[in-house]
Amino acid sequence: MNEALLILGMFIVTFSVRYVLFAVAGRVHFPAWLSTGLGFVPPAVLTAIIVPAVLIPQGQLWVSPSNPWLLASLVAIITAFIRKDLLTTIVIGMLAFSFFRFGLGF
Amino acid sequence: MTQTTTLPSTTEQRRHEFIGGAKATFPLIVGAIPFGIIFGTLAEPSGLSVMGALAMSIIVFAGASQFIVLGLLAAGAAIPIIIATTFVVNLRHILYAANLVPKVRHLPQRWRLLMAFGLTDETFAAVSSRYLQQEDIRTAHWFYLGSFCAMYGNWILCTAIGVALGELFPDMTQWGLDFAMSVTFIGMVVPYLTSKPMWACVIVAAAMAIATAAMPHKLGLLLAAISGISVGLSCHLILAQQKIQHCKSNKEPT
Numbered sequence: 001m002n003e004a005l006l007i008l009g010m011f012i013v014t015f016s017v018r019y020v021l022f023a024v025a026g027r028v029h030f031p032a033w034l035s036t037g038l039g040f041v042p043p044a045v046l047t048a049i050i051v052p053a054v055l056i057p058q059g060q061l062w063v064s065p066s067n068p069w070l071l072a073s074l075v076a077i078i079t080a081f082i083r084k085d086l087l088t089t090i091v092i093g094m095l096a097f098s099f100f101r102f103g104l105g106f
Numbered sequence: 107m108t109q110t111t112t113l114p115s116t117t118e119q120r121r122h123e124f125i126g127g128a129k130a131t132f133p134l135i136v137g138a139i140p141f142g143i144i145f146g147t148l149a150e151p152s153g154l155s156v157m158g159a160l161a162m163s164i165i166v167f168a169g170a171s172q173f174i175v176l177g178l179l180a181a182g183a184a185i186p187i188i189i190a191t192t193f194v195v196n197l198r199h200i201l202y203a204a205n206l207v208p209k210v211r212h213l214p215q216r217w218r219l220l221m222a223f224g225l226t227d228e229t230f231a232a233v234s235s236r237y238l239q240q241e242d243i244r245t246a247h248w249f250y251l252g253s254f255c256a257m258y259g260n261w262i263l264c265t266a267i268g269v270a271l272g273e274l275f276p277d278m279t280q281w282g283l284d285f286a287m288s289v290t291f292i293g294m295v296v297p298y299l300t301s302k303p304m305w306a307c308v309i310v311a312a313a314m315a316i317a318t319a320a321m322p323h324k325l326g327l328l329l330a331a332i333s334g335i336s337v338g339l340s341c342h343l344i345l346a347q348q349k350i351q352h353c354k355s356n357k358e359p360t
Contacts, residue, residue: 002185003158009189010166010175014196019222021203025211028204037339038198040307042170043298044334045195046291047311048327049177052319053288061316069285076289080296087140089296093289 068100120248127252130236134228135260138169142261144286145172146268151284152180156269163265167223167258170294171195177287183324191328202230209233209243217247224254303345307338 021028050073055061057069065071076093083089142163149159154176162172171192178188202225210218232253236246298304311334318326 003155003161006175006185006188007158007162007165009185010162010168010171010192013189013193014166014168014171014199015223017193017196018199018203018225019219021200021207022210022218022222023215025207025218028207030201030204033339033343035201036342037335038201040304040335040338041194041197041331043295043304044307044311044331044338045174045191045327046295047308047334048315048330049174050288050291050295051312051315052181052326053177053284055316056319061319069288072285073288073292076292077296080293084297086137086290086293089293090140090286090289093292094286097285097289 068097068104071100072097115245115248119245123245123248124252124255127232127236127249127254128256129252130232130249131228131253131256134231135256138228138257138260139264141169141173141290142264143268143271144290145169145176146265146270147272148176148284148287149265149269150272152176154179156273159269160262160265163262166192167226167261168192168196169226169261173287173290178324178327180284181324183327187323187325187328191331194328194331199225202227205234206230209237209246212243213247221247221250221254224250224258226254226257228257229253301342303338303341306341307334310334310337 054069054073055063055067057067063070072093075096076089079092080089145163146159150156154162162175166172174191174195175188178191183191203222206221206225210221213221229250233246233250236249237243240246295308299308311330314330314333315326318329320326321329
């Protein structure tokens, strides 16, 4: 079954990454560039997911002030810059989305 | 005090460490609660069954990547792409593990297996401050276990609550919950934007994500992420190089 395969695969890659160094328990020094490079992974992956979800919400590129996904994202980005608190960003962003999508009926 | 360090640890000490670990993780757990619930709620609309969502939380136990998987499933990505993305997203754990190796190498392999399974951002943060505060690490693995159990129990419970909510209100997707994921990720990305290389990384990843959006199996996501990482890292290395040269040229006249 596909789902079982998916979960098994995710378990294998996730657990391997977590366990490999514990298993050998040797002192490891990563080259500086690798540690720095890994620091870029989360923002790069997350951005690559957010941008299409917001700009292509219904199958076509939609860069317009009537795109509620885009407008609410801008509100969320501004909120996140002002208050570096994740929950505040989520709540304000969701309120903005409800307002633009359902309130204004875009 | 020095004499007690040679004695084996008592049950009392272990319990104290275990509870201490759970307590230290508590504030971080509060932050994880909405994500567990949202993950559970979004699972079915994204195409993951109820059992699949619970099994993923129990077996994989990796918050951020589970979220990302939902996004990929909803977009119809192929399984090998999803697994490859999970691998890339979780690579950061290897840095945590490298950091903890000196604290686990005296432990038997069964402890290390368990600790590796429970290695999350939150537990790493909690145990790191424990190791900083107290040098004696003889019973620290019980602290780790306490932190892990608290995180794990909470994650499974919140997933179950989310799944139940999704069952109770099947039309919840109509409320714009798909946007909940985007907004969560926005809140996670923005704090990273503190340097020029990071901006370059994010801008390139964004542009490439749009440019490659039509690629099959959501392959574009990996390409966009890799482009962003490469550009960000290159910028970082170039800036570091310039800094060194700048320092050198400043020093030469003296």
